[in-house]
Amino acid sequence: MSTKGTSTSIARFDAAAGERLKNDGMAEADDSSDPAWADQCDAAIEEMARRRIPFQASDLVKQGLVGEPDKHQQWGPRFSTAAKHGLIRELTASKSKRTSSRSSRLVTWIGA
Structure with missing residues (x-):
């Protein structure tokens, strides 16, 4: 098995930098969220957590607990904070x- 080029690949992988970029993106998404929507979303997550059944962001909308955010990236900070x-x-x-989600990570959550 050849290891040629392995050190180059490893050198390009910086987990800490990736985490910083993720956090920056989450902060940017959260800052652009309508505060009223964020509050409603937090309450919806709390309600679904109380129900103790598996759920995804789309379930909050289907249940009529909150509307869709302006940008789908705005879900992430709400769920991250609750977790x-x-x-x-x-x-x-x-x-x-969903094409509009660009194969983003789709998480099923449950109340802790």
Whole structure:
């Protein structure tokens, strides 16, 4: 097995830089969210967590708990914050099939 080029590939992978870029993107998405929508979304996540059934962002909309955000990236900070506070936990993850989501990570959550 050849390792030629391996060190170059490894040198280009910087997990800390990737995490910083992710956090910057999440902060940018959160800053651009309508505060009223963010509050409604947080309440919707709390409600679904109380129900203790698996759910995704689309379920919040289907249940009439919150409308769609202006940009789909605005979901991430809301769910991330709820998970960091121990309200929900990740159950499963896959890639979204919606073209507009650009194969983004699609997480199924459950109340923690």
